[in-house]
Amino acid sequence: MLKNHILLAFRHLKKEKGYALVSIMGLAIAFTVSFFAVVFLLHELFPDQHFAQRDRLYRMNSHFTLTEDRVLNPDVSFDAAFELGEKIPELEQVIPIDPVRGPFNISFGGETFKVDKCIFTSPEFTELFKANLFSVQLPFQKGSILLSNNISKAIFGEADPVGQIVNTSRGDFVVAGTFDDFPSNSHIQINAAAISLSSQSSGSGFVYVKFQEGATLGQVDPKLAELSGELEEQYGPFAYSLESIDEKYFSGTTGFIFRAINKNALQLLVIISGIILLISITNIVNYTQLKALFRGREVGVKKVLGIKKTQLVYQFFVESFLIVSVSFLLAMSMAQVFASEVYMYLKIVSVNQSLSLAVVAGVALGVAGLLTLPQIYLFTGIMPRKIISGNYKIGSKKHLSKAMIGAQFLITTGLVGGALLVRSQVSYIANKPLGFDADGLWYVHSDRDSLNLQLLKNEVKSIPGVISSTVSSAIPGQNAGYYLTVYDLDKHREQFFECKVDRDYFDTYRIHFKEEPTSLTATGYLLNEQGVWLEKELNGRFKIEGTLEGVVSDFHKSNLRQPIQPLRFRIRDQGNGFLTVRIAEGKEKEAKQYLAAKWKQLYPETPFELFNLKDQFVASHASVMEFLTLVNALTFISVFISCVGLSALSAFSIKKKIKEVAIRKVLGATVYQIAKSVNLGFVLIIAACALAAVPIVNKFGNDWMDGFAYHTRFHWWIQLLPGLLVLAVSVSIVTFKTWVTAKSNPIEALRTE
Secondary structure (H helix, E strand, O other): OHHHHHHHHHHHHHHOHHHHHHHHHHHHHHHHHHHHHHHHHHHHHOOOOOEOOHHHEEEEEEEEOOOOOOOOEOOEEHHHHHHHHHHOOOEEEEEEEEEOOOOEEEEEOOEEEEEOOEEEEOHHHHHHEOHHHEEEOOOOOOOEEEEEHHHHHHHHOOOOOOOOEEEEOOEEEEEEEEEOOOOOOOOEOOOEEEEOOOOOOOOEEEEEEEEOOOOOHHHHHHHHHHHHHHHHHHHOOEEEEEEEHHHHHHOOOOOOOEOOOOHHHHHHHHHHHHHHHHHHHHHHHHHHHHHHHOOHHHHHHHHHOOOOHHHHHHHHHHHHHHHHHHHHHHHHHHHHHHHHHHHHHHOOOOOOHHHHHHHHHHHHHHHHHHHHHHHHHHHOOOOHHHHHOOOOOOHHHOHHHHHHHHHHHHHHHHHHHHHHHHHHHHHHHHHOOOOOOOOOEEEEEEOOOOOOHHHHHHHHOOOOOEEEEEEEOOOOOOOOOOEEEEEEOOOOEEEEEEEEEOOOHHHHHOOOEEEOOOOOOOOEEEEEHHHHHHHHHHOOOOOOOOEEEEEEOOOOOOOOOOOOOOEEEEEOOOOOEEEEEEEOOOOHHHHHHHHHHHHHHHOOOOOOOOEEHHHHHHHOOHHHHHHHHHHHHHHHHHHHHHHHHHHHHHHHHHHHOHHHHHHHHHOOOOHHHHHHHHHHHHHHHHHHHHHHHHHHHHHHHHHHHOOOOOOOOOOHHHHHHHHHHHHHHHHHHHHHHHHHHHOOOHHHHHHHO
């Protein structure tokens, strides 16, 4: 029986092989995208598998108890943490971590390498992880350092780094071993770990605690609360709490060495796979439904011959299962071809492939069942004599096909609108006036006190093409170098950023003054407009050193997701930080060569890196660029599947109306009249859906733009153009198919009929 069902299913596929192939290809693309989405989903939802006994590991936080705000601070006093560890028997280990705030310079063999995500910690640090992550060959003790494999290769090449001595700004360290690069689904990311802390170390930083076997958070939390009050006099008014490493990962917050779950990418991939799968299913449902409408006599004869309803359903399911199986196998082949590139883009190291395959196979099985439903709906409840006698009216059943076509193009139109909106925002980011003249600005950065950038600033004055230069602790578009002061007011908290600049800063950046200073002294300061507002809000409750000497116009120090924040400028001759130079247009190449030569002359052991400030500012919106890439890919795939599906569906529909077209042509109808009569239904459905997509694009588009403090206008053409484009493409496809049929010889069509 099963063999007969399979043979019959193959016969139907072979009969309409062109349309079946289109449906299979569309579904295969959907399954491929779904597979990668499931892989990424499993990767993100099961983090930190490299930790040993991760259920016993927690990170300590603190919050300031003199205000109502319970803002958790990951920085904890090491002294307080060690004392808590001694007084709470359920805590087996207390491990301090002092992160390096910014790049960390490691020198070896006359070269200096900038390494980010570095920490200073205690020897027990490696005990937090599974043994296969670290390869420690020398005693991991004070004065030793571990390097990630990537950093080790960058510094030592293929040579064995163990036993080598490297120089850092905090002294010399012996390389005791290496470790695998931390996977991207880890809440902590580290490239180097140096030992300079112990159980007697002071200071503050991040603290991990490991519970004793069998201890629970319910046992430890009350003791933490009780001891917080006892430690208040010695370590300040702080309350201490614990969070598991899973809580840290899923909290959505990031830091110097911390990474959170990528919720945006996760949601986007799930939406992508869901939408493409929905569009592909719609294509096949439309095709199978339309095909089924012309199988009425076959179904009627089978019912007369005594075939039961369950057997008929079984036949429909076998046909659907065959299409889905072929699509699934093709999809897995495509996934293997593109796997390495996709995994690299998504930063996936380990893949639970068997579970991912099982999930997608389950989805495929569900799709097979879903594809069976329209045919059951059409035929299992009708009387066979009506079909055989020709009294079965299929017109009343066409609303399902219309609804599926409508849903397909509603989604497609919305995606086109979304792609246009994201592209418009990216263009806005790239061209928005920032409050300073970013064109022609280039910068170098150094956080080492031994590199006095003022020396280089004095040298660049003689470089041809350099208009002006300045040294500052921070620059727009970079978070490093700003000093933050937090003011706790009555019921809210305000942040005040401070930047140290020299006297050439405002001329170099061409920042305008709202109130130009009469002098720039070391005892005074300047504010931006938001800073003036905040000083009035503080209303003398907090003492601010110095005298206000001027006010600069507001400008964007951060990316456009954040509003302009209060900013204070102190006039200082900075030694380290950022040297910014303004280079005349057309003189960039020559000036950069001279600048590199001066750098090598002054700082021969430090690599020279020159960055374009405007490019770096735009790059700070990298998540928006990635979002644009994914939306464009999604839109292209969905439009492609929808258009190909519409092409096959319209051709199949017209093929079934070929006798009608021939008769109309014999009676003198023009090609335009034939196309209008045959395609009007398709066009009206697509036009209605294009119109219905406008409020959807408007709603989700506005929600997305609310994530930016500054964004482009939601122009009317972004809302209307997607519908017009989709309508134009779909009408062109359907009209072309009809034109080909209408231009054929009607005699041949009538003879074959």
